[in-house]
């Protein structure tokens with residue numbers, strides 16, 4: 001059957017079981033939009049293309065499926081770049097389709113022409129410029145395959161207008177032929193055995209679990225089973241939150257720059273570290289030469305280039321977290337000696353308990369205000385029963401969300417960790433709400449970040465997506481202000497947001513609901529009210545302007561050198 | 571340490587910029603780079619010379635392997651291999667120096683490939699060291715222009731033959 005390129009796009013998306021596309025049309029993609037018009041695929045019209053990519057990303061993180069965004073050439077394409085880079089840094093599977101000027105005009109500085117394949121080469125897992133309509137179906141097939149397999153990531157397809165209009169036979173290939181792309185899923189048993197031997201001899205073991213555990217189907221259950229069976233304490237990276245229950249007695253909290261005292265001490269004093277699906281980011285390791293000085297390190301990762309990149313690893317294991325953890329569990333069960341694991345780790349776990357008692361996460365909420373952001377997040381946790389999907393913006397709001405909302409399950413935290421993109425959270429929350437219309441989806445925001453994609457409120461209202469946004473309004477670009485306070489002699493250069501809009505009125509102007517709390521007593525009521533409304537709501541919490549995130553490891557310092565700041569020691 | 575990497579890549583537009591973009595984006599250096607088709611027209615070979623400590627070379631190889639269009643990466647510095655480079659050197663050859671130049675060319679098993687009233691163009695092939703030595707000698711005369719191909723290399727043993735899998 002002969003179809004136009006535009007029809008081939010739609011038919012291929014259907015073959016990939018795509019149920020929703022996020023985007024905004026323009027001249028160079030108008031042919032595909034024309035075919036979309038009477039296709040069963042849902043389209044969410046955004047107000048800015050960055051929003052479309054973050055929505056596709058939020059959809060992908062919440063579901064595990066590939067998120068799809070579609071935009072026009074030139075400015076439409078360049079507007080996707082931040083979204084693509086965000087997904088790339090956090091290994092999120094996306095397919096982004098950009099319109100392009102007709103093949104004959106490419107290279108001519110044609111109207112709305114931009115070399116988006118060149119621009120996105122370093123921030124996509126792979127990208128394509130389609131030059132022949134006969135290759136289109138194969139390219140789409142490959143794009144989805146590459147996006148979702150191995151270490152996931154965004155793939156871009158640049159589609160010239162004439163290709164959309166040219167006809168070709170449509171055959172969707174059954175399989176892909178990529179001689180240079182064969183991800184390793186199965187962990188090598190010899191390496192697993194070495195890892196098991198190390199763990200069997202360990203006195204002070206720690207599991208350091210990252211985003212890879214979230215992305216690997218079933219890995220979180222394996223991780224929990226393993227920790228419980230062998231009494232192994234677990235710490236998570238920001239991206240790993242939710243891969244292990246945040247209310248579990250073996251959980252140490254997040255580690256790293258804003259990690260808990262317990263997690264940072266445990267990782268620094270451990271003798272064997274099992275790193276799974278984590279990439280030793282500098283926000284985690286602090287000063288490299290002083291990171292876990294006594295530890296033998298086992299590292300499970302599907303991407304060989306993550307292993308021994310920053311930190312030398314003793315037992316590298318390339319493979320999928322699920323496969324590797326399952327094999328490791330068996331190997332630990334079958335260790336020669338009959339180990340009483342509880343007894344073996346008793347002393348270590350007692351030490352850990354002591355650290356937790358000495359320096360738990362803490363804050364003080366004075367009854368007459370001002371509102372403390374940690375209090376808001378704790379109330380959100382309490383009143384949602386910890387069952388919400390939580391997106392965050394970037395900055396202090398993100399760290400308070402990470403510290404005080406106890407994530408229990410994978411894919412319940414949507415946050416830009418690697419790129420740290422302000423403006424990510426709100427559209428990501430919208431994307432997740434599209435995937436799960438009946439679940440509660442929150443965005444924990446700062447007053448700075450929310451303004452970076454606030455236009456998507458129209459998308460939320462128009463599509464009846466009842467996302468709840470909690471703005472922790474401190475009147476500052478808070479995280480930067482905190483650095484200025486601590487390391488730049490309180491010289492608040494350009495971090496005060498003196499002229500912010502009235503967020504309640506903004507919400508109302510868009511046809512959403514706006515609520516405000518200025519006193520601690522109002523926090524609970526505002527949250528309860530917001531949760532009772534079946535529409536998008538902005539909750540504007542006027543918080544203590546100069547509250548800081550603690551603990552904090554100054555950039556480049558070893559992670560045992562934590563500033564505990566105003567935290568009340570319990 | 572200097573490493574010669576031999577890559578088999580899919581012969582597609584943009585592959586070279588993916589490889590060079592990876593090097594510039596990650597701050598690795600490229601000393602020389604040579605690309606051409608193999609017997610299979612769908613596959614090209616890139617011979618690339620780079621420098622770095624063990625950890626950097628390891629990252630370079632892993633990152634290259636991650637590129638979808640890169641089929642295979644072999645580090646020729648780890649196995650026995652043959653390396654060659656060619657240079658064309660245009661040199662001022664006045665009557666008084668011609669004999670001497672020709673003698674040198676002969677010693678280095680080079681060839682004079684073009685002669686004009688004032689200039690010789692010399693072709694010389696060998697490993698990088700031999701080329702350096704020859705160029706050094708030619709500096710005694712007046713070198714007008716040089717074009718070097720960069721290293722090409724193949725492994726010696728059959729086992730490591732770069733076959734498309």
Ligand SMILES: Cc1cc2nc3c(=O)[nH]c(=O)nc-3n(C[C@H](O)[C@H](O)[C@H](O)COP(=O)(O)OP(=O)(O)OC[C@H]3O[C@@H](n4cnc5c(N)ncnc54)[C@H](O)[C@@H]3O)c2cc1C
Pocket residue numbers: 089090091150151152209210211212213215216217236237238239240254255256257258259276277278279280281283284300301302303306319320321322394395398399416417418419420421479
């Ligand atoms: C303001 C700010 C502050 C921050 N502070 C902190 C902090 O205090 N602590 C902290 O931890 N982070 C912090 N971050 C986040 C930090 O920048 C990194 O994004 C994060 O630490 C990386 O998490 P990860 O190591 O789990 O890697 P991810 O980016 O989640 O990478 C996942 C790893 O798993 C691998 N993988 C993927 N799929 C699989 C699979 N199926 N099987 C096996 N492996 C797989 C990948 O190859 C990759 O190596 C902060 C970010 C911001 C913006």
Ligand SMILES: Cc1ncc(C[n+]2csc(CCOP(=O)(O)OP(=O)(O)O)c2C)c(N)n1
Pocket residue numbers: 393394395396397398420421422423445446447448449450472474476477478479480
């Ligand atoms: C797009 C973008 N620009 C700049 C930054 C640098 N930055 C990191 S945190 C931060 C402050 C964020 O302010 P706000 O959203 O109000 O959150 P708060 O830290 O106050 O909770 C800034 C500017 C960034 N991460 N992203």
